[in-house]
Amino acid sequence: xxxxxxxxxISELIRPSPDPGxxxxxxxxxxxxxxxxxxxxxxxxxxxxxxxxxxxxxxxxLAHQIxxxxxPEIAEYAGxxxxxxxxxxxxxTQADMLIAATARMNQLILMTRNVKxxxxxxxxxRNPFSA
Numbered sequence: 001x002x003x004x005x006x007x008x009x010i011s012e013l014i015r016p017s018p019d020p021g022x023x024x025x026x027x028x029x030x031x032x033x034x035x036x037x038x039x040x041x042x043x044x045x046x047x048x049x050x051x052x053x054x055x056x057x058x059x060x061x062l063a064h065q066i067x068x069x070x071x072p073e074i075a076e077y078a079g080x081x082x083x084x085x086x087x088x089x090x091x092x093t094q095a096d097m098l099i100a101a102t103a104r105m106n107q108l109i110l111m112t113r114n115v116k117x118x119x120x121x122x123x124x125x126r127n128p129f130s131a
Contacts, residue, residue, distance in 0.1 A: 001108065005034050010042060031065075085121075100122075
C-alpha cells in the first residue's frame with residue numbers, strides 16, 4: 001500500500017541531518033505522495049520565516065512529487081469526521097482532518113510523527129522516526 005506523507009515528514013527531510021528512520025522509510029517508497037494541505041503548511045512556514053536553501057530544496061522537491069487535491073468527497077469526509085470527533089469532545093484541526101480524509105479516500109497509509117493527532121480517524125498510520 002502507498003503512503004501519504006504528513007508535513008512533519010517533509011520538514012524532517014529538509015533538515016541538515018534528518019532522522020535515519022525517516023530517511024530510510026522515504027527512500028524505500030516507490031513514489032512520494034503529499035496533500036495540497038502539506039504544500040500550504042510548508043509555504044506558510046517559508047513565508048513566515050524565509051530561508052533560501054529550504055525554498056530551493058522545496059521548489060525542486062515539489063516539482064517531482066504527486067500532490068493530491070482536496071476533492072468535494074474529501075472535504076465532506078473531513079467535515080463529517082471533525083464534527084463527529086467534536087461531539088465526543090475530541091478537537092482536531094481542519095488541516096489534519098483534510099490530510100486524514102485524503103489518506104482515507106485514496107486508501108493510503110499516513111506517514112506522520114503525530115500518530116496521536118490521527119487516532120480515531122479511520123486511517124492507518126506509520127511513524128518512521130527512530131526510537
